[in-house]
Amino acid sequence: MNGFLFQAFIYLLAAVVAVLIAKRLGLGSVLGYLIAGVVIGPLLHLVGNETEDLQTFAEFGVVMMLFLVGLELQPRTLWDMRTRLLGLGGLQVLVTGGVLTLLGIAVGVPWDVSMVAGFVLSMSSTAIVLQTLGEKGLLKSDGGQSCFSVLLFQDISVIPILAVIPLLARPELIASQSASHSGGHASQAADWMSGMPGWEVTLITVAAVGFVVVAGNYLSRPFFRIIAASKLREVFTAAGLLLVIAIALLMTLVGLSPALGTFLAGVVLANSEFRHELESDIEPFKGLLLGLFFITVGASVNFTLLWDQLPLVAALTAAVMATKAAVLYGLGRMFKLQGADRWLFALGVAQAGEFGFVLLSFTVQSAVLAESIAAILLLVIALSMMLTPVLFILLDKLIIPRFNRVEGKQSDEIPEQAHIIIAGLGRFGQVINRILVANGHKTVVLDYRADIVDGLRKMGMRSFFGDASRPDLLHSAGLREAKVLVVAIDDMPRALEIVKHARRENSSLHIVARARDRADVYRLYQAGATDIVREVFDSSVRAAGYALSATGMHPYDVEKSKNVFVQHDRAGLRQLAPLWREDIPVFDNPEYVAKVKEITGAIEDAMLGNRGAFLDELDRGWTPPTAPAGS
Known part of the structure; x- marks a missing residue:
């Protein structure tokens, strides 16, 4: 059997199997493809001279x-x-x-x-x-x-x-x-x-x-x-x-x-x-x-x-x-x-x-x-x-x-503690730190990129070099006595380590964490984060507001409509988080899918069918029945 269909079957089968195994082992898809080629070529001789043409x-x-x-x-x-x-x-x-x-x-x-x-x-x-x-x-x-x-x-x-x-x-x-x-x-x-x-x-x-x-x-x-x-x-x-x-x-x-x-x-x-x-x-x-x-x-x-x-x-x-x-x-x-x-x-x-x-x-x-x-x-x-x-x-x-350590750079000694700790000093963490400091709050900011820490120090932003996922560094920053921890890094495995350790060490700590998408929100929720902020959610809501304004909707109604959506979406996340499972795709999770349909219908009802009633409630100070986990 050397026909086109057989050869296509061999190549596709090798690719799917090898890449899935390689990804599961943390080796990456490229190595999976290369190993697949070695197996079907020199080892098993399932493909022949057509390899050069391919x-x-x-x-x-x-x-x-x-x-x-x-x-x-x-x-x-x-x-x-x-x-x-x-x-x-x-x-x-x-x-x-x-x-x-x-x-x-x-x-x-x-x-x-x-x-x-x-x-x-x-x-x-x-x-x-x-x-x-x-x-x-x-x-x-x-x-x-x-x-x-x-x-x-x-x-x-x-x-x-x-x-x-x-x-x-x-x-x-x-x-x-x-x-x-x-x-x-x-x-x-x-x-x-x-x-x-x-x-x-x-x-x-x-x-x-x-x-x-x-x-x-x-x-x-x-x-x-x-x-x-x-x-x-x-x-x-x-x-x-x-x-x-x-x-x-x-x-x-x-x-x-x-x-x-x-x-x-x-x-x-x-x-x-x-x-x-x-x-x-x-x-x-x-x-x-x-x-x-x-x-x-x-x-x-x-x-x-x-x-x-x-x-x-x-x-x-x-x-x-x-x-x-x-x-x-x-x-x-x-x-x-x-x-x-x-x-x-x-x-x-x-x-x-x-x-x-x-x-x-x-x-x-x-x-x-x-x-x-x-x-x-x-x-x-x-x-x-x-x-x-x-x-x-x-x-x-x-x-x-x-x-x-290879570069000879050791973590900074942290001579002071504060009730607010910020992990990560990128574009996300910098804005948070500036607002908190401008309002008179003292912060301890940690980041593992020495060049960024040194550069921001020159501009007057107090920060310390070190990996915030290290428990000893968090403790020296005052983790047990802190009131707020802001996890602003974009490395999710490290962020989860920080949140889990911080929650174990300080049960009353208010943890604000950065997430890329809904899956990250659920992971952080299960790890113990209090408030979870999706990177592009607020900007997406603002963009939707501009689009509604362009249709001729009154600015007052636009703002109320945005607020209704945000409140419902955040409340929906609170309901979906316990149903989400890491090992099951969301589309194969019947409980999750059913709850998504229910929440989607409620939002559509609020935004379309009963817009007036919901906006009136919002004018009277309507709030969801439970505080949301993330935005």
Whole structure:
């Protein structure tokens, strides 16, 4: 059974089973996909030679991913990143490529082979790193943004590397060689341009990029308005895919990276009113193709060659990853990345990447590297990619919890106590602290980010460095005597630890906690929080008020309507919290679903059917029968 349906069944089954197991073990989806590929490929031989063809197809997931990343970045944001993009990214490629070249020469490898291999291995895995950073919510951090800048510059640098490789052709390898792996999207140089003068090639390239920018700004909106007017969701989805594929095809025709072209298109469309619709339509295809790409990487590992050359491959992999991590750590210090962000940057992009498959194939075709050397380097790339999720686990479990001690920064001594303790000094905690202090209250503020604590001290905001989830630090801040604890951190596992410990130690403590969504509200409620604030709830209610005002409703009625909704929603949370269970999806919890229907009906009745009666009651000081748990 080698038909299409059987192969599709094998790939999908492997993906679902492996990813579920990996996620349950805390290993992340990427490692699950890679393991699935190894199992169905080299171990069980359930998939055959079609893996190479699938890998070329699956690499389109990287193209879609960069398009979606571009949609999140407005041109102004990209311009603000220029220092990291050119500085961090440029130095990473040049320094890493140079160091690996020197190491190759030092062990007797010819300089041209060392240089090509060095710059090929200087590339990192955009797919794995961005997927993992997104899953862990680290993409917006300083370390995550630095990783993204390096990855984006690497994608751009593929273009000049492809241009230089043919100039290094070795006479003894001039005979045409077939690549060990499919060339992929980025290696398909435009044959029709090969005989043109350099200035014509440059002009065509600039024209293609200019067309993407102009079309994105002026042609895409009318196009999508026409599509949207059809009111057919599947047509809009098809139009979104058509846009991505058309840009990728255009970039391929002029010899550029399709991923770079679609990223540029995403940036251009970042301000479009169709941005969110495009994201929601393309996201499922991106996720599926990226998963398929990771599976094909695992399935393409040549275990026969790996076992034969295991000491060499292991040594090369360790040398490449250690060299890249050291260079990245040094650049992180140069660009003033702090603590955990520097380690995230150093380890996050220490692997070789998927563009290495593309470049190695092109080096063999161009008679620069022998097939035997390329096969070894392919194993190094695949092995380093498979080790990347392990590095992220190491980062999560060992390095980040201890990085303060690694940096020599100890928790501050807290010489005073207060009746109000605030855990977290980000944008959420800062506002709370400012209001409390402005009203004459003394607070003790804790945060584990030394740079933020030091910076706010310079501005006159008294705060202390330390991890508020540590019981000894909470006690030194006066936990047992405190009246109020504000948990303003956005790390839910740590927030739950703090709330549970604080409730055990001080039963009368009033705990105000920050939540991201309803599930977090329920977790914090069960942990013992008194008042729970959803991050965007108040702003969403305000936005709804603006929308009601725009319909012509009187401002007085708008405010009363908002108050009715807030009161009912908060009272509903109080009723739903005891019914929520961590181990059962809410849609499979019949008691929870029934209560949601009941509460929804009551709110609709209040807002529509009996609006006048409820607003009159509100005028007379109506309040819900029990105090709510969260807002």
